[in-house]
Amino acid sequence: MKIIHCADLHLDSRLNTHLDEKRAKERRQELLGTWLRLLEYASKQQVSAILISGDMFDTAAVSGTTANAVIGSIRNHPEIVFFYLKGNHDTDTFLNRAEALPENMYTFNDSWRMFRLSGNIVVSGRELSTSFAGAQLPENWAARTLKLKEEDFNIVMLHGQVITGYSTEKSAETDEDIYISDYAEHNIDYMALGHIHKYSEGRIDGRGMWCYPGCLEGRGFDECSRHGFIMLDINEETHEVKRQMIDFSTRHLWLVPVDITGLETSIDIVSRTKAELSLLGGVPASSEEIKNLDSDAIKEILEESGGGRLKPEDMVRVILKGELDITAEKNMTFIRSQLDSMFYYTEVVDDTRRTVDYRIFENDRSLKGEFIRSVREDMEIGDELKAEIIECGIKLLIGS
Structure with missing residues (x-):
């Protein structure tokens, strides 16, 4: 059985920190479009279920277009079962828009709900809360009340911050704290998490693992890694599972530091920067340009991006670094004008020092x-x- 695990779509984000209103509006539609592309991909791959581990939306003010598109797209794929667990950005606004939820969509609340997806694959989830009807819950309450059968393949959905270390001073859990040690020996095979916008994973115990898929699309320059979802392929008889991170975003975001130490003119700075950007895009620069670039720095940037290549449709923040002589000519307006049209969005930050x-x-x-x-x-x-x-x-x- 194939299952997709995604999270933190943040649909209807304003996206106006870097973008002008025209491109912010365009980018908002791209985020929604990525969700729709995901469903088409899932249908073609014969995916049985999609897990949405929180923060489907960015605020309570979900537009009618977005709400209708999400509800309609779920209804249009009756062959797929959807599990939607609200995150800290989600509210009931979206759910209340629909007169009736699609029959193939299941939600959670602040106590454990369990759904048997097939003969022995069970999806469980709950919205984390430290209180119930105004009363403080006991320590580890979420983990202590989770009861799973050993013979099942158990998927647990949560939205919060994983804490792998154990502190003797740990008090009652907060809404966003997930102490992994509390969930050990609970027969969990896969913990489908949301809240962290970058892919990461770890072990729960000898049997199970936890995983953040990251967000479907990067929204700012603190989200420059690859983005997409996790594809799970589970053997229902043996409980063996294959896992793959699918890079699915429309655009990637890049932080590109460029060392311009010793350069004397703006045109030299532009040439050095273009050479590095071209190399990141997989286009060979001249030997003269290449020898001035730090190969280790290029490798590090590519590794952070997940091994992809820089493309014209991407969003780029260039950070000029290094030391320039006090008499060197550096005109940031000129430099920005020469780089601006290379990508969908280009930002140039000056972090150089004068000597x-x-x-x-x-x-x-x-x-x-x-x-x-x-x-x-x-x-x-x-x-x-x-x-x-x-x-x-x-x-x-x-x-x-």
Whole structure:
């Protein structure tokens, strides 16, 4: 039996932190489109069930279009069973929009609900809460009240923060804390989690494992890894399971640090940056350009991206790093204009530092020399502020 585990779709996110309103609107539709593509993929792959481990939506203000599209898409795939567990961003607003939920959609509440998906595959889940009817629940209550049969293949759905270490000072669990040690020896085969937006996994005990699929689409530059869902292929007789992370996002987000140490002009900075971006895209740069790039840094960026290649439809934040001489010409407006059209969204951040070799100006009788000496000799100004004043002054003098 094939089962898809996804989470943290955050449909109807505003997405206006980086994007203008036009592209934010377009991106919101892409997130919804990815959900619809997922269902088409699941149907073609003969998937029996889809687990949605929380944060299907971003806020309570779910648009009519999104709510209708989600409900309609579930109804249009009666061959698939859907299990929807609300996360900390979800409310009942979406569920209340439908006069009746689709017959193939199952939900959870703040006590364990269990569904037998087939002869021996059971899906269990609950919405974590530290209180019930105003009373504080006992420690480990969620884990202590979970009763699973050893002979079943048990899938448990939860939304929260996994804590793998055990503290002797641990008090009653909070809404987002999932102490893995509490769930050991509970006959769990696969814990389908949501809440963390990056793929991660670990062991519960000798029998079972926990897994976060991450979100379907990255929304900001703190979500630059590959994104998609987990495909589970379970042998119902032997309980053996094959697991695969499917990279499914429409666009990827990239953080690209570029070391421009020693460069002297804006056009040189653009050339160095384009060379690195081209290399990340799998397009060979000239040998002259390649020798100036850090191969280990390129490898690290690609590993963080999940091994994919940079594409024009992606979103990129370039971070200029390193040290530039105080007299180097660096025009950020020009640099951004030369890189802006390379990708769907391009952002350039300046994280460089200026350096001054004061010895060069000791006998320099130019205006620059006089200015730098006067700032350097002012004992009332700290070294850090001196560097800033000199940088601003040099920019004015050289017209950058």
